Every structure is written in C-alpha cells, then in structure tokens.
Amino acid sequence: MNHVFHRNAGAEPPVAVAGEGPYLMDSAGRRYLDASGGAAVSCLGHGHPAVIEALKQQADRLAYAHTAFFSSEPAEQLADWLVDAAGGNFERVYFVSGGSEGIEAALKLARQYFVETGQPSRAHFVGRRQSYHGNTLGALAVGGNAWRRAQFAPLLIDVAHIAPCYAYRDRKEGESEEEYGQRVAGELEETIERLGPGKVIAFVAETVVGATLGAAPAVRGYFRRIREVCDRHGVLLILDEVMCGMGRTGTLFAYEEEGVVPDMVVIAKGLGGGYQPIGAVLVSRQIFDAIRGGSGFFQHGHTYLGHPIACAAALAVQRTVREENLLANVRLQGAALRAALEACLRNHPNVGDIRGRGLFLGVELVADHGTKATFDPALKLHLAVKREAMARGLICYPMGGTIDGRRGDHVLLAPPFIINAKHVTEIVDKFSAALGAAFAGVRT
Helix, strand or coil, rough: CCCCCCCCCCCCCCCCCEECCCCEEEEECCCCEEEEEHCCCCCCCCCCCHHHHHHHHHHHHCCCCCCCCCCCCCHHHHHHHHHHHHHCCCCCEEEECCHHHHHHCCCCCCCHHHHHHHCCCEEEEEEEECCCCCCHHHHHCCCCCCCHHHHHHHHHHEEEEECCCCCHCCCCCCHHHHHHHHHHHHHHHHHHHCCCCEEEEEEEEEEEEECCCEEEECCHHHHHHHHHHHHHHHEEEEEEHHHCCCCCCCCCCCHHHHHCCEEEEEEHHHHHHHCCCEEEEEEEHHHHHHHHHCCCCCCCCCCCCCCCHHHHHHHHHHHHHHHHHHHHHHHHHHHHHHHHHHHHHHHCCEEEEEEECEEEEEEEEECCCCCCCCCCCCHHHHHHHHHHHHHEEEECCECCCCCCCCCEEEEEEEECCCCCHHHHHHHHHHHHHHHHHHHHHHCC
16 A cells, blocks of 8 residues: 555556666666656766765764754855855845745845844745745745745735746737836836835746746846836845756856846756755855844754755766866757757648747647637646656656636757757657647547
8 A cells, every 4th residue: 555645646656766967776677778868957967976975974973963053064065166256246044945935035034134234124935927936935926937836825925927928928919028128127127116115025936937937037138127227226136046956957046147147046956967956045255244243143043054965966966067078068959959959840730830949949839820719628648758768668747727727738858968969859759749649639
C-alpha cells in the first residue's frame, strides 16, 4: 500500500530510482530525457561527481547548525560567491530552502525595511496577472494566477495586479513592441497613484515568466520603465528569478539582459540544481543597512536557513557551471533547440508561439493558429501532452490556463545545461510526436 500523499491524490506516479546526466530511470526500467529539468531545477542533470563529492565531504564535517547560534563555512562561501557573481549589486544573501520561502522572506523584509525607515504607511504590494511566485500564502497573494488563488482567496492579503508583459496576445495591431512595453509598464504608475502616495511597498515580478505563462520574456525597455517608476515613487523592485535565474536564460541572472538591477532578487531552483533544497534572497546595501542600523534584527526565520549541506551543494553546482563554461552551452543549445522547434513546428496549425531565452523555452498551443483561439479547457490538452511525452520517454512541463488561469495551454522546456546536439534532436523528435498524439486524441 502506498502511503505517500501525492500531488494528484488519484494517481500513482512512476517511482524514480536513478539519474544519469539529463536522464531519469524509473523502477520499471523506463528511461526518460528530462527536458524540463523537473521544474527547471536540474541544471547539471543527475549524478555530477563534483557535487556528490561536495555533499559527502560536508556531511562528514557538519550536517546542521542552527543559524540563531552559528553561521557555517559553506554558507559564508556561497554568499561571497553570489555577491561577487552579481557584480557587487547586492550586499547580503539570506538563505532559505526554496522559492516560496524566498518570496515570503522578501515580502516581509520589504515591509520591515519601510517600518525601520519611518514609513509604516506603506502596506501594499503590486504584482502581475498570470504570474506565479509560490504556494505559501504571501507568495500566492502576490502571484496572479486566478486558478491557484481561487479557493484560498479569503486567506490572502489584498494585492493589486497589473497586466503581464505578454506581447503574443496583448500587443495591439499597429503597436510596436516598445510602445506596447511602455503602455503595460505604465499600468504600474497608474496603480501606485491610485493606491496613494507612500502606500506601496514593492512591485514583484518574474523577470521571465515561467510556469503560468510559458517562458514569456518582457519586451525590450519594459523593465527599464518599471525601474524608473519604482524609483520615482520610492517603491522597491523585487524580481523573482526562482525559475528563470542562475543561468537558465543564458546569463547568470536574467535581469542582466534587461539593463536594470532590482532591490532584491529571489533565486532557488537552479541554485542547487536539485541536489539539495535551497533558495536565497540577494539584498541591496540600502535595505540591509536599514535593518542593521535600526532594530538590527530581521523578524523572520526558518529552521533550515543556511543549511550547511545545502549550501555546500549549491556552491559546487555554481562552481561547476562556471568551470565548465555551461552558460555558453545554454546559449548555444538554447538557440539550437529553439531553431529546431521552429523548423519542426512553425507551420503547425496548433502551435501559436515559440518563445523564451536560452534553455528556457515555451510553446503555446492553440486550436487555430490564425485566430489564436484556445482549446476547450475541459479537454485538458496539457495533461494529454504530458502523458504522451512520458510514454515516449520525455519529460516536459505542460500547463493549462495560460491566458487567465482557465483558458490556454502551453508547454515549458527547460533541459539541463549539459545537453548537446543529440539531446536537442531527441527532445524535438519526441516532443513533436507527443503533440501529434495529444492533438489526435483531442479530435477523436
């Protein structure tokens, strides 16, 4: 009898028993190419010897020390590495165990910053529709996915949400990308002014929207306007790079391509590559100095903050990414994968858009290519794609509700940074076959 409470309480998933490079194996002997890195987590794939050795060595030395009493060498070293890698844009690193924890910490730290600096009237956050920031209550509140929020709405803080930067569907006819970006970014200023002077704490956004919008990057100039609006109104900019950061888009931080620096950036998945649960919030000097010079104590914490083994694993992952020049491979294979998808699917009547950066790509599925009409949500096309892909030995990350939490389907592809041309071919061949089978099932 199975006593695990699985995500889908009515299903019994296959049991993963081994991993090798970009592949996973289950207990029945089936082999899967992990073309989504789980949930854009496994940046190095499975079984990397340098990371495994770092885990073993740290376990031999020290497994755990509570951060109310001690720091640890791996935590200190990883924080130094991240601050250096960010080019000195941040002063301190607050370690957590995952993305949702990171967002919760950033929200509370942002509020405390304004309390410490004599602005307690700032009590509002602004997010974006169709964003996803995690499943804890604060993260769910700033997130803008209606389906995820619905049943928990009475428990959530009130957060204002503006339009996402979603050019494929929302750019008007005759409107340039720059004009579109300026228009939707302008909604932030309108919202801040509506909520009132000195009332907004922060704007929270994914630099490249992941799970709920399917690897949708902002158009050029959008985030520069956002940064300008935040600065003019004294509002903090918190960027969520839990899924899109740590090299996934081809640069270590996705914001590097936007020409802005946030006040806080939250990272997780690719930080530890799945070898241990870990996340982090990188914090500006301005915010840290306000806490240190005020109460001196961040009123927040979890048991496993700065876990030594998790920090040791993450440091080994990040050193490996740098030493093996894997960001260059992300750009190379990302371009190859996108080109191969476009060559295979560009004329497909049910493929509406192929988008993303690096090895963070989304394919939006439509009932009609010309009108962009969506499939009936009741068909659950995204689940059919997942099922058909796994039957062919491919793991991808399909999702429904692309447009509004109910309508629309897309598939996210986020394979490990270590893939090569052979893996690109395998991904495209199996993915296109899975799409064909899923669409055939929908029509019958």
